[in-house]
Structure formats: C-alpha cells, structure tokens
C-alpha cells in the first residue's frame with residue numbers, strides 16, 4: 162500500500178477535527194477527498210505530512226510507520242503536498258525553490274527534472290523571478306505543485322489547487338495534472354470542492370463531514386448518497 | 400572641526416565592521432530559530448578573553464589565537480544551542496529567559512576567571528597609528544579587523560546566497576514548515592546558524608581586544624548593540640546589517656566627539672527608537688515579511 166490510514170483522529174482540545182478515519186491508497190491511485198468547509202480535510206493532510214500529530218490512529222506510508230517520523234523525513238520518503246494558501250519562500254527565486262526541494266529531499270539536484278517541472282507548470286519564463294513577490298495567484302499555485310514535485314514524491318497531496326481559478330484555468334490545470342501523473346506515475350490525493358472537477362479527475366472519492374468519513378466509492382455512487390447530499394446542503398449529518 | 404567630524408565618521412565606519420559581525424550572528428540565529436540569543440554578547444566577550452589569555456600565558460599574537468578562540472567559542476555556542484533545544488514549549492519567549500540567564504552566568508564566569516580589570520592587547524603593533532589621506536587616524540588593529548570584518552560579512556552573504564546550506568537556512572527563516580516539506584532538516588540549519596554566529600562572535604571579540612579594551616560587563620552592551628542593528632536592518636538582510644552597523648558606529652562616534660562619551664550608549668537607543676517609530680520594518684526591511 163502507498164498510504165494506509167487506520168483510525169486517524171486529530172483533536173484540538175474538545176474539537177474532533179478528524180475522527181477515526183480509515184482508508185488506503187495503492188501506488189498510483191488517484192483519490193478525491195471532499196467534504197464541506199471545516200470537515201477536516203486539511204487537517205488530515207497535516208496529519209499525513211507531519212504538521213500535526215494524530216491524537217490516535219496508525220498511519221503507514223509504503224509500509225513505514227509515519228506517526229513518529231519528522232516532517233523532513235516524510236518529504237524524503239516520498240510525501241509531497243501543497244498548501245491551500247501558497248507558501249512561497251522569501252528571497253528565493255522560483256528555480257531556487259525547486260532546487261532546494263530537489264537537493265534536500267532527494268540528496269541531489271536533478272536539473273533535468275526541474276527544467277521539466279518548470280516547463281510542465283508553465284513557469285519557465287518566471288524561473289529566475291523572486292517567488293514571493295512576482296507571481297500571480299495561478300503561478301503561485303503552480304509553484305506549490307512544482308515544489309512538491311521537485312521532492313520526487315510518490316504521493317502528491319493537493320489542497321484545493323484549483324480553487325479560485327476560472328473555468329478555462331481549471332481545465333488547463335487539470336490537463337497539467339493528468340500529464341504530471343502520467344509522467345511521474347505518482348499517487349494523487351486531491352482535496353477539491355468542485356464536484357465536476359472531482360468527477361473528472363478521481364475514479365474514487367472519500368467524503369468527510371465533521372471529521373468523520375461518511376462515504377467512499379466512485380464519484381457517481383458517492384455524490385448520489387443522501388447523507389453526502391445533506392452534508393453539502395448544510396444539514397447536520399444524521 | 401571638519402577634521403574632527405571626518406575623523407569620527409571614519410572611526411564609526413571602522414567600528415561598524417565589527418559591530419556587523421556581532422549583529423549578523425544574532426540575526427542568523429533569530430532567522431532560523433526565532434530565538435533572540437541574549438547571551439550573544441558574552442560569546443563575543445569570551446572570544447576576547449581567550450585571546451587575552453593566549454597572549455598573556457602562551458605569548459600568542461591575537462590573530463594567531465583565533466583558532467583556539469574559535470574552537471572554544473563555537474563549542475560554547477553549541478552548548479547554548481543544546482540548552483535552547485531542550486525548550487519544548489513557547490520557545491520564542493522561554494528562550495529569552497534562558498539565554499538571559501546564560502549571559503549572566505557567562506559574565507560572572509568571566510569575572511571569576513579573569514577579574515574585573517580591563518585589558519587590551521600588549522602587542523604594540525596593533526596600536527600603531529596609521530594616517531590615511533593626511534588627516535584620518537586609525538590603529539592597525541582597527542584597519543586589520545575592519546578589513547577582516549568586511550571580508551567575513553561578504554563571505555557569509557555569499558554563503559547564504561549561493562550555497563545549498565545557505566539557501567536551506569533562508570528557506571527555514573522564510574517559512575519553517577514549508578522548508579521541512581522540501582526535505583530540509585531544521586535542526587541542521589539551526590546548528591549551522593549557531594556555529595557561524597559563534598565564528599563571527601570570536602572574530603569580533605579579538606577585534607575588540609586589539610582595538611579597544613575589554614571588561615566583564617561588556618557582553619551585555621554588545622548584545623544590545625547587535626539587537627539595535629538587527630532591528631535597524633529590518634531582520635535578515637546582510638547588506639542591511641552592514642549598513643545598520645556602520646550607522647550605529649557613526650552615530651555613537653559623532654555623539655562622543657560632539658557631545659560626550661557618557662551619551663554613547665544612549666545615542667544608539669535614541670537611533671533605535673526613532674527608526675522603530677518612523678520605519679517599523681527597519682531601514683532596509685520589506686514592508687511585507689512574515690513573523
């Protein structure tokens with residue numbers, strides 16, 4: 162298994178942000194993670210990438226126990242993620258961002274791969290620009306994906322990378338993602354609100370509501386589930 | 400009068416070079432750890448006293464004592480790092496108390512080992528006067544260490560800009576979590592920043608020992624100066640630190656020449672407050688900067 166989550170629970174004081182979530186992904190799987198705002202999607206990403214420590218539960222990545230692994234070691238093991246709000250580095254150029262990721266996550270600078278990533282994400286013309294100050298929002302989001310790709314991940318977790326894009330921009334980015342997946346053969350875990358996007362990208366979906374996994378399956382199956390529909394229309398999950 | 404002002408400007412610039420070494424070390428550690436090392440001035444002082452003992456007991460020229468001083472000061476810096484790394488909660492705040500305490504302990508250790516007497520190098524060459532452009536006076540020690548200081552600041556700048564570990568340091572300073580997700584081990588960058596900060600502190604200490612006089616209570620004043628410069632520079636820009644250091648040196652030196660040496664420390668404080676009120680992100684800082 163690529164990623165194997167068993168009963169992951171994250172509590173912030175009395176708030177159960179993620180409650181007893183169990184699912185698994187095989188290598189190369191594409192899985193959608195959906196649910197209303199505040200459902201715990203980002204927190205689950207944080208638990209997998211190491212930014213928060215689960216209160217309970219087991220997480221394994223390619224058979225290795227994740228819970229006690231520091232963040233940089235997870236990056237080196239092959240977990241890459243983006244942030245919902247882009248986190249560019251001050252004073253590093255776009256290319257330097259990718260080079261640092263490549264150098265420290267893989268132990269060597271893979272210039273060929275970096276050039277390829279810049280090209281795929283259409284960041285080539287901004288390669289030597291300051292990452293924090295000279296990128297438009299779409300380019301910042303592309304750089305988030307690029308930084309993660311430069312670490313040579315086996316699992317790429319995307320946190321609402323398509324949110325805020327125009328329909329045309331969304332289409333283009335989805336196309337890019339398909340290319341990325343094909344080229345690097347990595348597993349994708351995708352948080353996304355837009356049902357159409359998820360349906361196009363992901364053969365399988367898990368739905369969170371109030372931290373709980375309430376449905377799992379094909380998009381068709383899941384988005385016709387009455388409990389999922391209720392959670393999306395703002396009603397309490399029964 | 401013009402000559403006097405020109406002379407004090409020149410002396411201020413020369414002091415600025417070793418002030419920059421001290422401030423850069425403080426800024427590096429702050430950048431990677433968000434810790435203000437209040438014992439930083441004592442590390443400088445330790446370097447100065449080791450150089451004194453090496454000269455006094457072993458007959459070593461202060462410059463030749465650098466390897467010994469470097470070893471001991473960097474080792475002490477590592478010990479300070481280790482103690483800070485033991486703090487598990489609220490590191491930014493708790494480290495203030497811890498490093499303040501370490502500073503007090505080091506000051507008292509210096510007092511016990513070396514007594515309260517003031518010292519300066521006894522190698523005459525360092526105090527020999529050089530006259531530049533017919534009017535400007537400097538001691539050899541000031542010129543040597545101003546040059547060394549500028550070279551070292553340049554080297555650290557290059558290292559931060561162009562080396563992999565330098566870039567990793569900047570990445571951690573800019574966004575700690577995002578840097579970790581790029582595979583950077585934050586502890587490694589913290590250790591590096593402490594080691595480099597100890598190295599710079601040592602050179603500054605030997606500079607002070609040869610060009611000025613040393614006494615046990617000096618460390619605290621040096622920490623304050625370094626802090627003022629770092630805030631002037633707007634946290635984390637190397638050229639900014641150098642310019643801030645020269646500015647502080649010049650302001651202090653002009654105050655001593657035109658008013659009174661009793662006001663020297665106050666002048667720096669006034670400069671600090673004026674900049675903080677008028678330009679809160681520093682003289683060279685960016686308006687938009689995290690943390």
Ligand SMILES: Nc1ncnc2c1ncn2[C@@H]1O[C@H](COP(=O)(O)OP(=O)(O)O)[C@@H](O)[C@H]1O
Nearest residue numbers: 173176178196197198199200201202203204205
């Ligand atoms: N660090 C934190 N401390 C306290 N509460 C948090 C923290 N992070 C997230 N939460 C809470 O956890 C819940 C889930 O948040 P999040 O995972 O961001 O949801 P989603 O990404 O699905 O919109 C929310 O109620 C949020 O306020």
Ligand SMILES: [Mg+2]
Nearest residue numbers: 202203204245
């Ligand atoms: Mg979220």
